[in-house]
Amino acid sequence: MSKATIYDVARVxxxxxxxxxxxxxGEPKAxxxxxxxxxxxARSLNYKPSLSARALSGSRSxxxxxxxSGGVSDNAMxxxxxxxxxxxxxxxxxxxxxxxxxxxxxTSDFDALTETxxxxxxxxxxxxxxxxxDDPQLLSLLxxxxxxxxxxxxxLNPDQDDAWGWGVDIDNYRAAFQMTRYLMDQGHRDIGFxxxxxxxxxAAQRQAGYRDxxxxxxxIPERLIQPGLFTFNSGLPAxxxxxxxxxxxxxxxxxxxxxxxxxxSVAYKMGxxxxxxxxxxxxxxxxxxxxxxxxxxxxxxxxxxMGAAAARFIIDRTAGQVGSYLKxxxxxxxxxxxxxxxxx
Amino acid sequence: MSKATIYDVARVxxxxxxxxxxxxxGEPKAxxxxxxxxxxxARSLNYKPSLSARALSGSRSxxxxxxxSGGVSDNAMxxxxxxxxxxxxxxxxxxxxxxxxxxxxxTSDFDALTETxxxxxxxxxxxxxxxxxDDPQLLSLLxxxxxxxxxxxxxLNPDQDDAWGWGVDIDNYRAAFQMTRYLMDQGHRDIGFxxxxxxxxxAAQRQAGYRDxxxxxxxIPERLIQPGLFTFNSGLPAxxxxxxxxxxxxxxxxxxxxxxxxxxSVAYKMGxxxxxxxxxxxxxxxxxxxxxxxxxxxxxxxxxxMGAAAARFIIDRTAGQVGSYLKxxxxxxxxxxxxxxxxx
DNA sequence: TCAGATAATGACAGCGCTGTCCCCGTTTCC
DNA sequence: GGAAACGGGGACAGCGCTGTCATTATCTGA
Numbered sequence: 138m139s140k141a142t143i144y145d146v147a148r149v150x151x152x153x154x155x156x157x158x159x160x161x162x163g164e165p166k167a168x169x170x171x172x173x174x175x176x177x178x179a180r181s182l183n184y185k186p187s188l189s190a191r192a193l194s195g196s197r198s199x200x201x202x203x204x205x206s207g208g209v210s211d212n213a214m215x216x217x218x219x220x221x222x223x224x225x226x227x228x229x230x231x232x233x234x235x236x237x238x239x240x241x242x243x244t245s246d247f248d249a250l251t252e253t254x255x256x257x258x259x260x261x262x263x264x265x266x267x268x269x270x271d272d273p274q275l276l277s278l279l280x281x282x283x284x285x286x287x288x289x290x291x292x293l294n295p296d297q298d299d300a301w302g303w304g305v306d307i308d309n310y311r312a313a314f315q316m317t318r319y320l321m322d323q324g325h326r327d328i329g330f331x332x333x334x335x336x337x338x339x340a341a342q343r344q345a346g347y348r349d350x351x352x353x354x355x356x357i358p359e360r361l362i363q364p365g366l367f368t369f370n371s372g373l374p375a376x377x378x379x380x381x382x383x384x385x386x387x388x389x390x391x392x393x394x395x396x397x398x399x400x401x402s403v404a405y406k407m408g409x410x411x412x413x414x415x416x417x418x419x420x421x422x423x424x425x426x427x428x429x430x431x432x433x434x435x436x437x438x439x440x441x442x443m444g445a446a447a448a449r450f451i452i453d454r455t456a457g458q459v460g461s462y463l464k465x466x467x468x469x470x471x472x473x474x475x476x477x478x479x480x481x
Numbered sequence: 482m483s484k485a486t487i488y489d490v491a492r493v494x495x496x497x498x499x500x501x502x503x504x505x506x507g508e509p510k511a512x513x514x515x516x517x518x519x520x521x522x523a524r525s526l527n528y529k530p531s532l533s534a535r536a537l538s539g540s541r542s543x544x545x546x547x548x549x550s551g552g553v554s555d556n557a558m559x560x561x562x563x564x565x566x567x568x569x570x571x572x573x574x575x576x577x578x579x580x581x582x583x584x585x586x587x588t589s590d591f592d593a594l595t596e597t598x599x600x601x602x603x604x605x606x607x608x609x610x611x612x613x614x615d616d617p618q619l620l621s622l623l624x625x626x627x628x629x630x631x632x633x634x635x636x637l638n639p640d641q642d643d644a645w646g647w648g649v650d651i652d653n654y655r656a657a658f659q660m661t662r663y664l665m666d667q668g669h670r671d672i673g674f675x676x677x678x679x680x681x682x683x684a685a686q687r688q689a690g691y692r693d694x695x696x697x698x699x700x701i702p703e704r705l706i707q708p709g710l711f712t713f714n715s716g717l718p719a720x721x722x723x724x725x726x727x728x729x730x731x732x733x734x735x736x737x738x739x740x741x742x743x744x745x746s747v748a749y750k751m752g753x754x755x756x757x758x759x760x761x762x763x764x765x766x767x768x769x770x771x772x773x774x775x776x777x778x779x780x781x782x783x784x785x786x787m788g789a790a791a792a793r794f795i796i797d798r799t800a801g802q803v804g805s806y807l808k809x810x811x812x813x814x815x816x817x818x819x820x821x822x823x824x825x
Numbered sequence: 826t827c828a829g830a831t832a833a834t835g836a837c838a839g840c841g842c843t844g845t846c847c848c849c850g851t852t853t854c855c
Numbered sequence: 856g857g858a859a860a861c862g863g864g865g866a867c868a869g870c871g872c873t874g875t876c877a878t879t880a881t882c883t884g885a
Contacts, residue, residue, distance in 0.1 A: 185600035190841035192533035256529035430749040534871035
């Protein structure tokens, strides 16, 4: 059945176990014939190496951890699902496996987490999503233990970023700039903006993109801008403030989809038809973005690819390739759906 | 740093490594004093046992796999995220870890998956979500390999279910019955229904609940029922068919939230106001259900708890407790939001 | 009083691999 | 022609734990 070991393969192929190991790991020293013989033996025995044994004796664990935090219901989690999917695919291709860990930010025991990751699991790397990827304490604990990490959409700290791991992101500035320009092309000039979480670099970059597109770097009129925290709930009061004004904007651009959905919700309740009387746009292209009414115009991030790249980075790095420790920027794309139209 | 091994602990506590192992695993033979000494030594050294070593030498791997399939964008995935969260929590409590695996149903290589799970990872159990949890081929492969599995919302096969693992579910019949009755209490009599995927037992049970509540077991008029597949897209034509009739229903109950959202979308496009001219209800309480317009009346399943129970079952079983091989039913609850109201 | 039960612990052999070191036979090149 | 270099492969010692069995000390009851 499933009990074939490397010894069995070695016996059948008539070589030493070391040679089997070499062939299976693609190490150089092995003649083509031997290689073929071993492969054949392995296949015929339906041999699969044991992860634990490999991890115990070697220096790799073939394990990558994806660490997330935050409330379930917050639909930012959706983003994590997609990331995970990409990471799993990359893991599979590399013979790796993905562990999912979760940490409650309230009772956050970073020490225990780090210890588990580094000592018990000996993972080859961890993938950190916001806001964990920006936590200096966690980052430095991980760095101390020598755990490779990849940060998703990180807030780079100019002093530390090279010690805190590689990151993947989109060009948030350009994404916001383009979306704003798209809205302007439709004829909008009075475009409200809902900010993202102030602790997250992407928030500032998106705002800058909006500002530069609409005001050419000049100041943003106060009536057009409202604070937000990237959550649906934080978008509600912001939308109400923007839409409650005597002369309300003809379009609202929220720094992410969750908040854009909040705008949709408030507009609906106030009886403001979208997109005829109000255009709404977001960023992220959450799965829900296409099922809300009307479907949301947004910016799509290649989240799956980003997850895959993150995993691949760890795999390659563990295998020896030392990549430069920086940030990889992925292409985004404008997704125009039905929540935007020229102003009345 | 992080290099403490069981040898170090044994040395510090002045006992043999076997005794350390015993204490740390909560095995019976150990005097209170020794136990205390070992615990202290372990703490002072910040010792964490190596998962690989434990797995390699013992009979448990401390690993549970959550296997899912299906397209990312389908918002049924949200459900998986929540399950995962629950499972992770239970894992943590038991010293276990959760692996996430994904299988593409198109190229579904169940053999390779099973082999990986059983031979490479030697997981202590797998959690299967629909529709995987109903695939006879996968189920029997897993059973052959002796892999414990827990099925989420499974379609029980009367001949085989005791060989195919334990399951967790809600009482779909009652959930649908109650929702239908709720709609009736509001004054609705003309309630349309959108069916779930015919291969999934929950679909039939939900339909039966609806039928028994509304027609007391009698036949459902054809004009009130439409086929669906549990996906948003499959709900679109069903909703159009229901709402396109000359005398359209005053309420539509979809077998799940994704399809209920499709109804919302179609109603929106047809200019039918919800809930004033049409009530809409679903089942699942997806995260998105509360952010669509109007927020959806639905039935909440305790998905997180179900995930936790699934993991706990595997952990307990591996530790020795042999649970009865059946299905555990969790309580659901009606969540009344704004998509339902008495008919005009 | 003494065999036998019970409690508390240790010795030791692996689990199934990888890393390190070593060996043998061919080339290669001055 | 001989030393060095290289390609191909094996022996062997662990990695850090758990399982099994042995050992000692203490206790039990007829």
